[in-house]
Amino acid sequence: MGEFSSRALGRVTVYSIQGCPHCVQAKATLGRLEVPVCDVDLGRHPELRAAVKELTGRSSVPQIFFNNVHVGGNDDLQKLAPEELQRLVSLVKEEPLPADAPPVPEKSQSEEAAGETDGAAELSLLLREMILKLFSEHLSADGKSVDYKGMSSNPAFERYSELAIQLQRVELLSLSREEKLAFFINTYNALVIHGFLRLGPPTNMWSRYRFFNYVSYLIGGEVFTLQDIENGVLRGNKKGLAQFRRPFSNTDPRLQVALPNAEPLIHFALNCGAKGCPPIKTYSPQDIDSQLRIAAEAFLENDDGCTVDSVKKEVRLSQIFKWYKADFGGTDENLLKWVLEHMGDSPKKTSLQGVMSAGKTKVTFLPYDWSSNGTH
Structure with missing residues (x-):
């Protein structure tokens, strides 16, 4: 495979994010084609998101280019007719990269941006990045399943669990609306995976109800379950599915943390399960509203x-x-x-x-x- 790659004149460019099963599947398919593949992680290089959207007209990942020919996402790649795929492979092998080839990063700006966030946002970002890295290491080669057992015995999971304990020291009342959104979305998504690792994924309606009402972190001295984070904080203390009352009573100290109104956009950021993973899996306060859009x-x-x-x-x-x-x-x-x-x-x-x-x-x-x- 090495000699094919070194002789090819062009390249395949894949825009992906960590922990996205469709990206893993696409890269596994491309890996068998014996052409050089340049994988650009949009989580690490958010500065390229706008350019990719401009080029493709799409917000989902992966997005795949053979030289400057846009193929689309993983489903589009898998549906290509064999002769069309062969034509694209030949293009990459025989034609040098054109001037209008899709952009690749010069230098990541995300590391610099991370320094601007305060302690709470930084911690939630770090937790989410750590669990996503773990998640992607234990995705199957076809991107269709996760080895949660292997993931929970990975030493990196122990480091993650130790770091999660620091959430109890976070000062929640000083967070702005944007910081709250980023912090609680990242924390919720990390907690779902953490819960899967400790208890196993829920298998029916009853176990799902118990899972979301039981799995929790101690944050800023108060216990927050998944249900509390979603419906109490992010939906402005509204009743959730199969709930008879609001998560926080009028005397509950956690009510002070709740957003004043429900934020409908959070429904597309919480958890990972949508068919085309959105190209942002960790959220930062800086431009949270445009990230959610x-x-x-x-x-x-x-x-x-x-x-x-x-x-x-x-x-x-x-x-x-x-x-x-x-x-x-x-x-x-x-x-x-x-x-x-x-x-x-x-x-x-x-x-x-x-x-x-x-x-x-x-x-x-x-x-x-x-x-x-x-x-x-």
Whole structure:
């Protein structure tokens, strides 16, 4: 493989992020093609995100280029006809990299940016980065499953667990809205994986309910479960699924930490399970709102998030929009307006505009895949 790579004149460029199963799968496929592959981690190089969006019109990862030919994501790569794939491989081997080739990093700016965050944001970022690195080391070669058992016996997991203890020293009341968003999103996502490692992924509705109401961290001297973080802090102390009351009572000291209103964009940042992983998996306070918009855009770009049937005048949305309808305006009409406003320019957006302007749009919800990604 080495001699093929060294003789090739061009390159394949893959924009990916750590811990994204679709990126792992794409890179495994590309690795068998005997061409040089340049992997650009957008988590490490956020300065390239805008350029990639400009080039591809997409917010999801991976994005794959053969020289300057954009193939698309992992699904697009896997669906290529053998002769088309062969043509692209020949292009990379025989044609030098053109002047308009997709950009690669000169020097990471993310390390410098990390220094600007305060202690709490820095700690949550570090925890999330550590657990994602662990996660990606234990992803199967096809990117479809995670070896949680192997992950929990990795010495790096012990270091992670020791670091998580420092969360109890965080001063939550001094955090700004942006710092709170970044801190609690990162902490929630890390805690989900930590919970999987300690208890195993939940297998049915009851064990899921227990998992989200039981798995917790001690943060700033108070206990926060996953349910408390999502519904108490990030949704402005609203009742969650199957909850009879708000997470925090009026006398609960954690109520002071809760955001004043529900932030609908958090639903596309919490956890990792959407088909096309959004290109930001760790959030920083600096431009948190635009990072969250990118995550929502990437989610809606994929058919697991939203599909539009112009003939039937039907829009099918992820169950997330059904469960948290109140956060998106409470009615089907407001829901569709919200979706339209948060979509990137694409044929899907044009179809949605057409369906909505024709009036009487039918809204239905897609089935939700709860199956665990653990290896048995």
